[in-house]
Structures are given as structure tokens and as C-alpha cells.
Amino acid sequence: MTSTASRGTRVIGALALVGLVVTVVMGLTLPLTEEQLEYSRLIAIHPAIAWCAYLAFFVTALGSALYLWKSTRAPLWDHVAVASAEVGVVFTALTLVTGSIWGRPTWGVWWVWDARLTTTALMFVLYLGYLAVRRVPAAPDVRATRAAVVGLLAAVVVPINHYTVEWWRTLHQGESLAPGTLDGRFKVAMLVGFLAMTLAYAWLLVHRMRVERLEERLESEGLDLAIAERQAEAVAP
Amino acid sequence: MWRDAMVIAGRDLRIERRSRVVTNQVLPFALLVIVLFAFALDPDRGVLDRAAAGLFWLAVLFSALLAIQRSFAIEATDEARDGLRLSGLDPAGIFLGKALAVAAQLVVLEVVLTAGIAVLYGSELRGPLLLAATALLATIGLAAAGTIYGVLAAGLRVRETLLPLLVLPVVAPVLLASTRAWEAGLQGVPGEGWSWLRILGVFAVTYVAVGIAAFGTLLEDA
Amino acid sequence: MWRDAMVIAGRDLRIERRSRVVTNQVLPFALLVIVLFAFALDPDRGVLDRAAAGLFWLAVLFSALLAIQRSFAIEATDEARDGLRLSGLDPAGIFLGKALAVAAQLVVLEVVLTAGIAVLYGSELRGPLLLAATALLATIGLAAAGTIYGVLAAGLRVRETLLPLLVLPVVAPVLLASTRAWEAGLQGVPGEGWSWLRILGVFAVTYVAVGIAAFGTLLEDA
């Protein structure tokens, strides 16, 4: 296996691409809301991106849990966890960016100390920490276990982030999918956005996982050589 | 499990009683922090009285970090982890024991700090019951979460730097909830405060549960 | 002396380049701190814009603590002190070298943090010259003071807890001065800022001088 692509992923990739295009088109053809003008069109991508960040971290937690669980422990789950975490960090960053871009016209500033925004920023740093743990040199399985625990505990921030809008009186939007809160076309655009972003996430995830697997294979191939060398130390000490 | 926990907690507290590190170093540090905050926020603009709760819990947080680092510094040497593995003690017991010892020290710390903000920031402690309950639950959460990451970082040469990075964000929600609860408590409107207690309770339970469940794995395979 | 300083600084930075502890651990920690502060201060009451400078320097302070702990954590083992004594290097050189390495790392940290507050606290960097000058002098002061106490705590089993207690109070004035200077800088009234700069200069010079003069004694007899 030289490429990390496969028919499956090509299909997903293609679908994601189409979805994103559609999303953009729909987004740009959304009616202008009088108070926000074209900025309201960000609704097509921003929530979707944020939601994918959640999804990614949930998957990380899942992978971590399955890795920690003795009977299901397998390198695969570690790969799932790390791949999803990295993609998730990217999505979180994008959430912060798109959010800020949206915030400038809406609130007049790039950033406000709104609970939702803060918890999102927190989420971002949390998973930077997760990646930092992974960079501490250690045997693969050791690294995996460490990371798994961190990845599991970190997940608490996701539901918190989701419910902030209810727990605090936030500037930030609440559940816009709740019936009657939003004009139909906005909802459709949001849903398409969700779909496209999720596909994109899946595509990235699979590729990142395969890279991880290739690396592991490389190591295991190196191992036989290493063992041979080690045994050679006996004759030439 | 509980017996082992007692063995560990007893030993840690005895070491503390002898070396007095928490009382002589962490405690002054905590006080120092709230003084520094007062400095940095130049009080004449009347920020302090409003920010008191937040600053209090920030100070607790940072001192908690030190207390945890200390708790694993006494685990000696780079082979700390091997030592614990060979100690023959039940991992869950070790976790509970160390968390217990840390919690005990934190409680002392918080009492003094409370006096501190009362004096320095002139905060009045209305709703003491709420304050106490909050502090208790928050302390359990902090100690548990800290101990989990403490053992993860123990024996790594980067532990001084890694630990804060790991602990701070996961306990941030605790910080948050307890801050809100204390604001309510300090302003004497406990009503909304109690709702935050529930969240704190959830955290405390979660972290303790995770600790009991995962500590063995962490000790063994990490 | 300078040659030895270069030897040490070179080694410390090489270790950092390999282990990436400051970039991967201290830096995120610093960002975390400014986020936490902002939250603890219950921002919707519009405290932040006024407190930005103070919080920035508090964050720098705490990260500086970590950077210094790291700088002496690489000095290996409980016999770190003996190692340095026997290294054959001029104490003053050791001091300068380690301080230099720490300072270099702090500068990177501050640049990122500045971007951080610019975005997160919405502070506008009026009077960049003043800000830069302040940061430079403050950094020198912090690194110097930190290194002096770092060697005091090095090799002690209580260093994690002792160091913060020792460093924070002595650098408090630095914190204060640089905060005021930055407030001036951020509000675009550099005028009063420059006066604080002088104070910072005095501190920087003092600490460096003390370090060069006293490091030998500290290493030997402390």
C-alpha cells in the first residue's frame, strides 16, 4: 500500500467535495438578513464546522475508551483517537476563525468573553495538550495508553461547550434547529453544510489513520532488522 | 483498597508533617498569588470585590498544582512508577490515598485563602454553607483529576511542565462552576449558586470514578 | 565568562530544540492561562480591556516559572549542584548562559501571548516601541531573577514548590512596572510609560549584576 487512498475514500472524498461546493453555493444564494447582510450566510459553514469538531473529539473519546478497555484493546483504536484528535483540532481552529469573522460584524469585535467562545477556546487548548502528551517520547503502547486517558477525560468539555448556551445567558446563538427559530432555507443550508463537513471529516480521518498505520508498519519492519543488530552485539561487543 | 489508601495517605501526610512543604511553601505561595492579582489588577478601579471569587479559585488552582507536584515529587526518583508498581498496593488504593492526602492539604489551603480574600479583597462571606459545600466538592474534583495526571507525568523528566498543561484545562470547568457558586455565595444570593453545585458534584464523581478505574492501567501501561 | 555562557546557552537551547518542551507545553499553558484569567474575571462586566496588561504579565510570569523549572530540570538529578560546581565553567558564565537561554524562550512566548491578547482581549497595540522595550527589559529581569533562584532550588527535592515561592515576590515589582508601562502602551499614552521603563531597566541591571556577582557563592555555599 503506497497511497492512503482507496476506492472507498475516493468516493467519500468526491461526495465531500460536491457537498462543500453545494454548501457554498447555497450559502451565497441565501437571502440577506437586514441586520447582518451577507454575513448571515456563514450559517452554512460555521455551525457545521463546529459540529464536526465535536464529532471528532467524541470519536477520539470513543477510540480512547475502546483502547483502554482490555478486551477491545488494539492499535487501531489508538490510530482512530489520534487521527480524529488532529482533525478535530483543525476543525476547532476553523470554528474559532469563522466564528471570529462572524463576530466582527455581529458583535463589533473579533472576540467576546462569551461562555461558548471561552469553552471552545478551552477545548482547543485541551487537545493541544493531548497532542503534547503524544509527543512525549515513549514506546508506542505506552504513548497510546497515556493519550487514551487524556483523550477520555478531555471529552468532558464537549457537552459542557454544547450546553453553555443554556447554562449561561450567552451572546452566542442557541439551538437554531429548534422549530420555528429559523427560516427554512437557512435550515436547509445548515443541514447540507453539516452533511458536507461530516463527509470531509470522515475523509480526513480515514487518510490520517492510514498514515498512522503505515508508520506503524514501517516500525514493525524495522524491528526485525533491529533485533538482528541487537543479537549481533553478542559477537562484536 | 481502602486499607491501602489509608497506608498511602498516612505516609504522605506523615512526610508532609515532617517536611512542612505545603504549609511553609505552597500556602505562602497561594497568599502571594492573591496579593499579586491585587497588584496586577490595580484595585483603585474597584475590580477586586467583583473578581474576588474568580481570583480565589485561580489561586486555589495554582496552589493545587504545586500540591500535586509535591505529592509526586516525594514518590522519589525517575523510577517512581516502578516503585509504585512493585509496592504491592492496589492501584485504586494508591489513587485514593494520594488524592485524599492532596485533598486534605487543599482544604487547609482554602480555609486560609478564604481568610485571605476576606481581608485583602474585603469580601464578605454571606451564605457560608454554600461556600463550604462548593469548596468541598471542588476540592475532591481537583485532587482526583490532579492525581490522575500526576501519576501520568510522574517519572517523566518533563513532569514540571507537562502537569500544569494537562491539569489546568480539565479542571477549568471546576474552576468555572465553583467561581459562579462562590460569587452567588459572596453576594448572598445562594439561590443560583446551588445549581452550580450539581455540576461540581458531577465532576467530582466522574474524576474519582475515572481515577479508580483507570489508575491501574496508567500505572501499568503508561 | 562569555564563552562559558555560550557553551551553556547553546546546550540548553539544543536540548530544547530536541525535546520541544517550551514550544509544546509551556506555550499552550501560557495561552491557557490568559483564557482562564479572562473567564475567572467574568468578562461580560468589561473588566478585561482594562486588566489586559496585568493579565498578560501574570501569564508571562507563570510561564516564566515553568520555563525556569524546565531549565533546571535538565540539570539532571539530585546532584545537579555538584555537577555544575565540577563542570569547570565560570559560575558567572553559567548564570548568563542559563538566563540567556530562558530569556530567548520567554521572548518567543511573549510574542505569541501578545498576539493572544490582541485577539482575545481585543487590545490594540498602540505605542509598539514602548511595549517592545518594556518586554525586553522585563524579560531580562525575569530570566535573571529566575535563574538566581533556580540554582538555589536546583537539586532540592522541594524545588517544584520552593521555586515559585522564591521567584514570585522578587519579580513582583517587575510585574507591576511592566503592567503599568503596558497599560500606557496599550492605551496609547506612552508618556507615563517611559518612566516605568526606567524602573524596569534598574531591575534588569540589578538582577543581572547580582547574578553575576552572587551566582558563584550561591552555587558554592547555598
Add this chain to the structure above:
Amino acid sequence: MGPAIRLRSAVALAGRFPVLAGADLTVARGEVALVHGANGAGKTSLLRVCAGLLPITDGDAEVLGHDLRADRRAVRRSVALLGHATFLYEDLTVAEQAAFAARAFHRPKAAADAALARLGLERRVDVQVARLSAGQRRRVALACLVARDAELWLLDEPHAGLDAANRDVVDELIRERAASGGTVVLASHELDRARAVAGHSFAIAGGRVQEDARVA
């Protein structure tokens, strides 16, 4: 009842480096086995595998009937390891340290005191571990190991740093242990002394056990 230790082409990794590269070793119960070899040959790694500290990634390892691939932890209660590093609490006094070690294994405090006496530490019981001399530390570690009666002793250079008198004490302890049915594996560079107490001796090189010669 099978052998105390049975390794079959065991491979163990430190990071990516194979510290054990297919080691075979069988030690019968009640035996005293010596493991020797050049620095970095893999002696310490071997002992750590047997103590269930270092996982094996290939081959089989069975210690006191426990399959280490299935569960590394179970074997610990019946194995005692004296490593290069002495896992002592610097802040405790000698007496407290020994008592703690004993308690952890549900042994009476008397056992701890006896062990300390056996290693001639009576005059230092109230000194903090941190203050002890190198050899005294090793002796405290040994005392903690003696205080609990483990079925299998794994001793990494037990003589290193000890003075003449205490080297003899160590030899006695090993002989007694074997006599009372326990198994002892020691790694050492002081071959003459070690061979004198060991029934078997194994040479290790390049992460593998080389020859298996019965000592006259």
C-alpha cells in the same frame, strides 16, 4: 509444578530498541541462578521482564505459573526486585521506610525491624533515607526486600556498593532463601563471588541468553 521462570524467545522493547532479542531461560524452583554478561547485554531488562515491569512483545514468558503475556500484575505479589535504583522514600527515616514496605505486604512491623537488624542498620534507623551513604541505601533496599517473604527474588548486582561484611550477609540471605524453597536470580559482574552462591549461571549477550553451564 512448573519451573519458577520460563522464557521462550522473549522479545522486549525499550522504545524501539529490542533490549531482549529472543531470550530463552528456564530456572527451576528453589534454584539460585546467576545472570552475567557485558554492560548493556540485557541483564536488567531480563529481570524487569521477570518482575512483570517490562512487557514482552513476542515469545512467551511464564513466571511462577503466571503467563506474563496475559497478566503482568498478578506475579508481582510473589516477586521481589532489587534494581539498580533503590525505590526508597527519601523523606522517610530508615525505620519508617522499612515499616511501610512491610505493611504494604501485610507483614508485621517486627519483620521490618528484624530485616534492618540483619543488615546491620540498627544505628541508622532514625536517619532520613536521603542522608544515607550509597551502600547504606542499598542495604535499606535489601532490608525492605527481606521484610516481605517473596517466593522469587530478582537481585540486580546485590553486592555492588556493599562492604565486605554485608557482602557475606547477602550471600547468607541468598542461601537461606534457596534452602527454604525460594528461587533467586541475580545479575552480577563479580563472577567469583556470585558463582560461589549460584547453582546455575547464564551468560547474556546481545539480548539473548547464551550458554547454560552447570557450575561445579
Add this chain to the structure above:
Amino acid sequence: MGPAIRLRSAVALAGRFPVLAGADLTVARGEVALVHGANGAGKTSLLRVCAGLLPITDGDAEVLGHDLRADRRAVRRSVALLGHATFLYEDLTVAEQAAFAARAFHRPKAAADAALARLGLERRVDVQVARLSAGQRRRVALACLVARDAELWLLDEPHAGLDAANRDVVDELIRERAASGGTVVLASHELDRARAVAGHSFAIAGGRVQEDARVA
């Protein structure tokens, strides 16, 4: 030119405890002296005093002509100590560590490489010090000591933890050093081996130097 070391009823304290309680010792230049004695007798303390690490509170101490009471630091440049603890930087590779040690004493990198080769560490030069085995660490420490040419060597149990081959290397190094006019003081528990290289041997007990017997 006076002796390399002259202690006169030297007293040294660790906290309140007198680790040296009136020690007298004279070692002539170019000599190899062995210091032996029970654990905790004061060997390490003695060496640390000579290295100017541990201050003496009473009596006189003169090393290589430097009066230690007046100034402990001056002597360091010409003294090299191998302690129980190896003062190594875990994060550096073996090569970097040796190079750093050499540079600190204004010695060419070549000296470091030669020293590493001498102690048979070529195959580990790129391994991080933290990953080395116990004996390999000792050898790296020795290499760092060899890389700088100090007038006086203070070796605390130089053989401990080394394999057969390297023990011989150490003996050679000591002999060469003495032959080229350097002075060597070693503390050891392996008397037979140590006596073989030492010209003088001193017994230490209770923080004092006991007999001063010339070895046949």
C-alpha cells in the same frame, strides 16, 4: 612541591553529623592511593572534601597546594571526581555529553571521541544518556573524566557496575595516569582488584583514617 593531598584532623559536617571526624591523610603526587572501609565510614565524604565540594569546619586541608579553607573553588579545575552519581545530562546523546564535558575544560572534541572509544562506547554515541544501562552510564561518566586531563583523579568505586573488560580498562587508565605523573585516589569495596593497582591503601572508619599500610 608538597604532597597532592594533605589533611590534618579534618572535620566535615553533613547537617549536624560529622561525616569526617578528624581525618588525617597524606597522598604524595604521582601516587595511587586506595581508600577502603565499611559503608558509611566516610570514603565518599573524604573524596568530596578533596574535590572542594564539602567544606571542612575544623583542621586543615591542602590539595595540590591549594588551601581548601581559604578557597575551595580554585582546586576544581585540576581535580576530576567520579562520584556515586554520574553528573550526566539525560537529554543529551552520549557524543554530545562527552563533547560538552571536553569543551567546558577547553579540550578538543577529538579528546572526547578518543575517550569514548577507549571505554568502548562507539556503538552508543548517538543514544540518549537516559537510555543507557547502568554500567554504560558509569562508562560515559568515566569517559568525560578522561577527556579532560586533570592532575588529580578522585574515583568513588570506579569498578562498580562495569563488566570484566571495562574493569581492566579502568585499571589501565589508572596506571597510565599515575605513570604520567598524575595522582589517583580511589575508594572501593573490591579490595583485591583495587589493591592490585594501588600503591598505598588507607582504611577509614568512623570518619577517620585508620592505618596507613604500604602494600607489598
